[in-house]
Amino acid sequence: MGRSDIHLVTDSNEIEHQFRAVMRRLAGCVSVITAGRDDDITGMTVTSLTSLSASPPRVLVSVNRQASSFALIERFGTFGVNILGSDQQELADRFSDGRLKGPQRFEGIPWSAGTSGVPLLGNALATVECQVEEIIERYSHGIIVGSLVSFDLSRELSGLVYWNGQYIEIKHDFDLDLLAEISIPLAHVR
Ligand SMILES: Cc1cc2nc3c(=O)[nH]c(=O)nc-3n(C[C@H](O)[C@H](O)[C@H](O)COP(=O)(O)O)c2cc1C
Secondary structure, three states, X not given: OXXXXXXXXXXXXXXXXXXXXXXXXXXXXXXXXXXXXXXEEEEXXXXXXXXXXXXXXXXXXXXXXXXXXXXXXXXXXXXXXXXXXXXXXXXHHHOOOOOOOHHHHHOOOOEEEOOOXXXXXXXXXXXXXXXXXXXXXXXXXXXXXXXXXXXXXXXXXXXXXXXOOEEEEEOHHHHHHHHHHHHHHHHHHO
């Protein structure tokens, strides 16, 4: 790839705009972070979830401190991670829709409370119940470090990614099926 069009960031008013353009090139796995308990529940769509370490098992997510989820995560010290599958784009829309508030986001969709009471979404690729280990407040966001309390894996393996301002489905099962179709006739040849 040619580097002839490198842009130097000089005008401070342009920095944010340019930064957003850069970050749109970064594909992010789509998850819903859930928070609260009983009637006081909410959740939000995120792409900032990542693994911090495997030993010990820790995740990291960057949450805007203005988001309704942040206050509940701080108050209860727990949160849910729901990694969305390729057929769950509707959930990604719902949990980033500012017109829907807290419990409204859960209406009509399958979910259940984890051991800590935090809501966990049904049919996600994977769900993890986390305990807050640390919150590092930086600028507009809180970097939340979570330790794993429990997890659940679905049998499906087709994920949802957000890239360049749009959702993209990774149909892993479909790819595997195709691979199987191609390799079975080959196996017969032997
Ligand atoms: C694809 C996508 C990814 C997002 N990732 C994040 C994120 O990593 N951190 C964050 O604070 N907000 C993120 N947001 C925005 C939040 O989903 C949104 O601000 C939140 O739902 C607002 O919640 P509230 O109305 O309950 O305050 C993302 C939105 C979308 C559509």
